[in-house]
Amino acid sequence: MESKINLAREKLKITYPLKDKQIETLKALDLGNDCISILPTGYGKSLIFQMLPWVLMKDEPGIVIVICPLTSIMQDQVMTLKEKGIRTSFVNLQGTVAYSYNSDNEDSDESKPQTVNMEMIKSGDIEILYSHPEAMFTPVLSRILRRKVFQQKVCCIAVDEVHMIEEWGEDFRPKFKQIGELTALFPNAAHLAVTATATPSCIQSLSKILQYINPTIIKVNPDRPNLFLEIKTRLSNLQKFSKYDDIVVPLAQELKTKREKFPLTIVYVESLEALGYFYQFINYELKEEQYIGEAIPENRIFGQFHKDYTSQMKQHILFELRKEEPKLRLVLATVALGMGLDAPAITRIIHCRPPTTLEKYFQEVGRAGRKGQKAEALMYYNNNDLAKNRKGLSDAMVQYCKTKDKCLRLQLLQYFGFNETKFNGPMYECCSYCRQLQ
Numbered sequence: 001m002e003s004k005i006n007l008a009r010e011k012l013k014i015t016y017p018l019k020d021k022q023i024e025t026l027k028a029l030d031l032g033n034d035c036i037s038i039l040p041t042g043y044g045k046s047l048i049f050q051m052l053p054w055v056l057m058k059d060e061p062g063i064v065i066v067i068c069p070l071t072s073i074m075q076d077q078v079m080t081l082k083e084k085g086i087r088t089s090f091v092n093l094q095g096t097v098a099y100s101y102n103s104d105n106e107d108s109d110e111s112k113p114q115t116v117n118m119e120m121i122k123s124g125d126i127e128i129l130y131s132h133p134e135a136m137f138t139p140v141l142s143r144i145l146r147r148k149v150f151q152q153k154v155c156c157i158a159v160d161e162v163h164m165i166e167e168w169g170e171d172f173r174p175k176f177k178q179i180g181e182l183t184a185l186f187p188n189a190a191h192l193a194v195t196a197t198a199t200p201s202c203i204q205s206l207s208k209i210l211q212y213i214n215p216t217i218i219k220v221n222p223d224r225p226n227l228f229l230e231i232k233t234r235l236s237n238l239q240k241f242s243k244y245d246d247i248v249v250p251l252a253q254e255l256k257t258k259r260e261k262f263p264l265t266i267v268y269v270e271s272l273e274a275l276g277y278f279y280q281f282i283n284y285e286l287k288e289e290q291y292i293g294e295a296i297p298e299n300r301i302f303g304q305f306h307k308d309y310t311s312q313m314k315q316h317i318l319f320e321l322r323k324e325e326p327k328l329r330l331v332l333a334t335v336a337l338g339m340g341l342d343a344p345a346i347t348r349i350i351h352c353r354p355p356t357t358l359e360k361y362f363q364e365v366g367r368a369g370r371k372g373q374k375a376e377a378l379m380y381y382n383n384n385d386l387a388k389n390r391k392g393l394s395d396a397m398v399q400y401c402k403t404k405d406k407c408l409r410l411q412l413l414q415y416f417g418f419n420e421t422k423f424n425g426p427m428y429e430c431c432s433y434c435r436q437l438q
């Protein structure tokens with residue numbers, strides 16, 4: 001197996017050492033076990049299935065089919081793999097067209113995907129094939145999957161972002177719940193599911209849906225010790241707008257005084273209406289002081305991000321956030337800000353209202369402190385936010401918000417199945433509960 005791993009490293013041009021849980025997953029699959037790996041964002045989950053055409057190869061490299069719910073993720077991975085010379089493409093939602101990128105044609109626009117001849121895929125001339133779950137069940141692909149060459153060459157069915165089966169599977173994208181049929185269609189291939197977060201009960205139900213037999217569960221404690229966790233109450237909804245003032249007044253003041261020293265902050269607001277209120281308030285408070293340098297939009301120190309915003313301005317925000325020291329210091333955002341966000345310098349996430357689940361919360365606060373710098377996650381709630389009639393609100397979130405007698409970090413990680421989490425730093429850097437004990 002060692003030599004196959006080395007071959008895969010060579011193919012994917014991996015120069016750094018693999019991590020323990022990556023190796024553990026590869027070994028479990030090599031032994032023929034079904035495997036669910038829960039590895040935090042940034043750990044290198046996709047590298048595992050990308051290595052499999054060579055790690056699990058017999059006489060020649062196998063085919064890995066990657067089921068992924070998001071086109072943007074597939075595009076990113078196919079583009080990077082093509083640069084390394086890997087034979088790979090992704091199929092559209094309808095299962096009718098396959099796309100890839102042209103890495104050798106200098107004149108072509110590299111950022112635009114190009115169609116791939118389906119015949120090539122039919123003949124099994126591919127190493128990694130990405131697809132939406134829906135496409136796998138369309139007539140064209142169903143037929144391809146049943147071809148002899150596929151039955152012989154497919155060495156792994158990998159499901160990326162598998163937690164979305166639970167999140168989206170019910171009515172939004174029902175085909176998610178059928179992925180288990182693919183497991184059954186390739187009984188001799190390896191079966192792998194990866195995600196960043198999953199609770200013990202979620203793992204159990206996933207394993208059932210995927211039709212895994214006695215799967216090996218591999219997981220890393222997702223604790224982020226550099227992240228200080230805090231919960232505060234906010235005013236009741238009876239005050240239409242002034243309920244936000246406890247949050248926005250100190251923020252605007254801090255931004256006005258610290259300016260480029262203001263800790264890079266994302267404020268998640270509950271609605272466009274709330275976003276507008278925050279934006280106007282800060283705008284009014286800062287007036288001409290809202291720019292660093294010339295008074296042009298690119299120099300503004302705060303911004304907004306939501307789905308109705310122009311794509312040009314959204315691009316600008318994402319571009320700024322990618323920098324080590326952006327001029328932009330505060331972004332007011334709805335949940336639309338998240339996918340494709342690569343923002344190492346974020347040091348504070350503020351939730352004006354709790355997300356509905358701890359999974360979402362954990363994913364969102366995980367965007368702060370990516371470089372390991374000290375970071376903060378502050379969440380506000382009022383009783384309306386935790387009302388029984390709020391759609392999708394989980395009991396675990398209600399419990400978490402109302403925590404009065406327990407470390408927040410421990411409470412959060414226990415939910416994800418890590419009962420033994422210990423915080424090694426000084427107590428006042430752990431969470432608001434631990435801080436007030438001192």
Ligand SMILES: [Zn+2]
Binds near residue numbers: 408410430
């Ligand atoms: Zn604590």
